[in-house]
Amino acid sequence: MFDYLIVGAGFAGSVLAERLASVQNKKVLLIDRRAHIGGNAYDCHNEHGILIHRYGPHIFHTNSAEIFNYLSRFTEWRQYQHRVRAMVDGRLLPIPINLDTVNELYGLHLTPDGMKEYLASIAEKCEHVRTSEDVVVGSVGRDLYEKFFRGYTRKQWGLDPSELDAQVTARVPVRFNRDDRYFTDTYQAMPARGFTHMFENMLDHPNIKILLNADYREVRDEVSFDQLIFTGPIDEYFDYTFGRLPYRCLEFKHETHHRPVFQPAPVVNYPNEYAYTRVTEFKYLTGQDHPLTSVVYEFPKSEGDPYYPIPRADNAALYKRYQALAANTPGVHFVGRLGTYRYYNMDQVVGQALTVFSRLAQTTRAEALASA
Numbered sequence: 001m002f003d004y005l006i007v008g009a010g011f012a013g014s015v016l017a018e019r020l021a022s023v024q025n026k027k028v029l030l031i032d033r034r035a036h037i038g039g040n041a042y043d044c045h046n047e048h049g050i051l052i053h054r055y056g057p058h059i060f061h062t063n064s065a066e067i068f069n070y071l072s073r074f075t076e077w078r079q080y081q082h083r084v085r086a087m088v089d090g091r092l093l094p095i096p097i098n099l100d101t102v103n104e105l106y107g108l109h110l111t112p113d114g115m116k117e118y119l120a121s122i123a124e125k126c127e128h129v130r131t132s133e134d135v136v137v138g139s140v141g142r143d144l145y146e147k148f149f150r151g152y153t154r155k156q157w158g159l160d161p162s163e164l165d166a167q168v169t170a171r172v173p174v175r176f177n178r179d180d181r182y183f184t185d186t187y188q189a190m191p192a193r194g195f196t197h198m199f200e201n202m203l204d205h206p207n208i209k210i211l212l213n214a215d216y217r218e219v220r221d222e223v224s225f226d227q228l229i230f231t232g233p234i235d236e237y238f239d240y241t242f243g244r245l246p247y248r249c250l251e252f253k254h255e256t257h258h259r260p261v262f263q264p265a266p267v268v269n270y271p272n273e274y275a276y277t278r279v280t281e282f283k284y285l286t287g288q289d290h291p292l293t294s295v296v297y298e299f300p301k302s303e304g305d306p307y308y309p310i311p312r313a314d315n316a317a318l319y320k321r322y323q324a325l326a327a328n329t330p331g332v333h334f335v336g337r338l339g340t341y342r343y344y345n346m347d348q349v350v351g352q353a354l355t356v357f358s359r360l361a362q363t364t365r366a367e368a369l370a371s372a
């Protein structure tokens, strides 16, 4: 008999398994239908010995000391500042848009104040900001919107920015200086020996049993457990009772090249050309020294494994119906990107899992007091 069955060995499931086992001495069975732990953050060495991220580039960044310190128990870090270039009009320009982006694109020599004035002059303010298009056109004007955002968003989400919630593009800031880092968080680092190694350390506990290649449906009647933590898609758990929650899917094309460097930046975005959105060269991320180099192309799709919850008001409303069902399902806890249908980064999922753990621990304490 297990105290907990945890479905999904990504960040959400692994953090909860680790906390429940090591702090509360609970017996945990952690399952995943994939052949490995780590969820989408899984990395591995390919046939040439190059460390790659199978499900696309994962860069760790957070402003939370608590989350960074928690993960630091399981890994050493390699300091890493991520940088992205976008291929626009035949040039590789910094993204997020900064002073260099605007000066190089338009052949200008603006100062930071000059850039503010310039953007203010081309921005098209709209009274009620509802969509991604409103956000971007309202801050950088229509030409930069068309060149950097519109095509990328259409590929990424299969929707025009005018059909997407404002929050989606609120993630891309504009800088009035030459800072070309993609993130500005306090902590930006990669696990020194990779994410999978970090997960292995996290799950190395006698109370945690791991079962891979195992779907929840195959296992649920075969094992006995007290509580269930489900980090897969919440609509799938409820047999799509209210219909399917839409997810954006991805296809990854990995390639190895017989030369040490493939492209001049860790990630190159292709907003306008090609069916793929971006190309990532892993050695920049991992710091690995190797005579060959590996890259991944990302092709957004509407069918396949669920990767991104699609942030639209009607989807949020549908999720709320599932959430209400979840609230009336005792003994089952939904966590993670798919379990709570939220566009969460890794650190946010860790934070969410730590919060769920505190709640579970409180309940256990309250029950112990009541029965004493």
Ligand SMILES: Cc1cc2nc3c(=O)[nH]c(=O)nc-3n(C[C@H](O)[C@H](O)[C@H](O)COP(=O)(O)OP(=O)(O)OC[C@H]3O[C@@H](n4cnc5c(N)ncnc54)[C@H](O)[C@@H]3O)c2cc1C
Binding pocket: 007, 008, 009, 010, 011, 012, 013, 031, 032, 033, 034, 038, 039, 040, 041, 055, 056, 057, 058, 059, 060, 061, 214, 215, 216, 217, 231, 232, 233, 250, 307, 308, 335, 336, 337, 338, 339, 344, 345, 346, 347, 349
């Ligand atoms: C292409 C891409 C790039 C990203 N880049 C970044 C980044 O740079 N930085 C960042 O912070 N975040 C990034 N993220 C987000 C990051 O991947 C997530 O925040 C994180 O992996 C979520 O962890 P999770 O445990 O919620 O879900 P997942 O990692 O998806 O884990 C869920 C696991 O549950 C398993 N599962 C689902 N259903 C079942 C079932 N019925 N039975 C058994 N197992 C099941 C799945 O196989 C999966 O392994 C990226 C995401 C993607 C898709």
